[in-house]
Structure formats: structure tokens, C-alpha cells
Amino acid sequence: MSRLDGETKRKLREMNAGELLEAIDSQDETLSIGMPFEERVRLVVDDAYDSFTHSKVEGLIRRAGLRYPNADLRRIDLLDERRLNRELLTQLGTCSFVNRQQNVVFQGFTGSGKSYL
Incomplete structure (x- = not known):
């Protein structure tokens, strides 16, 4: 786009x-030259939507007042002595328990990482 x-x-x-x-301003003219108009618009809209969604999620996390707002299941240290089940953590990460209307309870000793989860 010009x-x-x-x-x-x-x-x-x-x-x-x-x-x-x-997204329009950041589109690289040299990469998109020769692309059909519809494809260029699709790329711009995809980029704008990603930015919009990211901003929305960041706002929701900020308003939630989480103790560890940067917590990420991909960063959990799965040391053997912690006895964490990787498959269970992956399943919890999908949040499918919400759709099934199930509760999740974390139990463990102080400092075991319950709040992080």
C-alpha cells in the first residue's frame, strides 16, 4: 500500500x-510489491488484529492484578524432585476445564509454586 x-x-x-x-505504516513495500491488493490488505489486517489482541490480553492481565503477571507454563522448571506432571500442565494450559465447568485446586508445600501456576 502506498x-x-x-x-x-x-x-x-x-x-x-x-x-x-x-500495520499499514510498517508494511514493507519491497516485500509486498506485486502482491494482489486483497493479499496486502489481508496481511495488514492480520498484523493489526494480532496487535489489537495482544494489547487486549495485556490489559486484561493488568486489570486482573495477578501476583505473577508474567507467569508462563512454558517457563516452569520441571525438576524431578518437584514431581510435576508435564502432560497435566499442558492440559491445564488449554483451559479446557473451564468449558467442562470443572474446578482446579493446587495443593503443595510452601514455596512449591502454587501461586505461579
Whole structure:
């Protein structure tokens, strides 16, 4: 897409389409030259949607007031002495228990990582 004029950028911002504007501005002209219009628009929209979703998730995490907002199941130290079940953690990571309306209870000694989970 060619560079947008100031008025078009202003309108996009006014419509709260900042992510779309950023995606358009960051699109590499040399990589997208020769692409059909629809493909270029799809790439821009995909990029803007990813940015929008990421911002939304970050906001939800911030408002949740979690003790460890950067906790990530992929960073759990699975040492043998901790006796953590990798398959169970992977299953919990899918959050399928929510759809099944099941509760999850973490038990363990102090410092075992319950709050992190």
C-alpha cells in the first residue's frame, strides 16, 4: 500500500484504528510489491488484529492484578524432585476445564509454586 496522507491517518485514528494504521505504516513495500491488493490488505489486517489482541490480553492481565503477571507454563522448571506432571500442565494450559465447568485446586508445600501456576 502506498503511504497514507495525513488526513487518512487522522481519520483512522479518529475511528480508533490505530493498530491498522501502524500495520499499514510498517508494511514493507519491497516485500509486498506485486502482491494482489486483497493479499496486502489481508496481511495488514492480520498484523493489526494480532496487535489489537495482544494489547487486549495485556490489559486484561493488568486489570486482573495477578501476583505473577508474567507467569508462563512454558517457563516452569520441571525438576524431578518437584514431581510435576508435564502432560497435566499442558492440559491445564488449554483451559479446557473451564468449558467442562470443572474446578482446579493446587495443593503443595510452601514455596512449591502454587501461586505461579
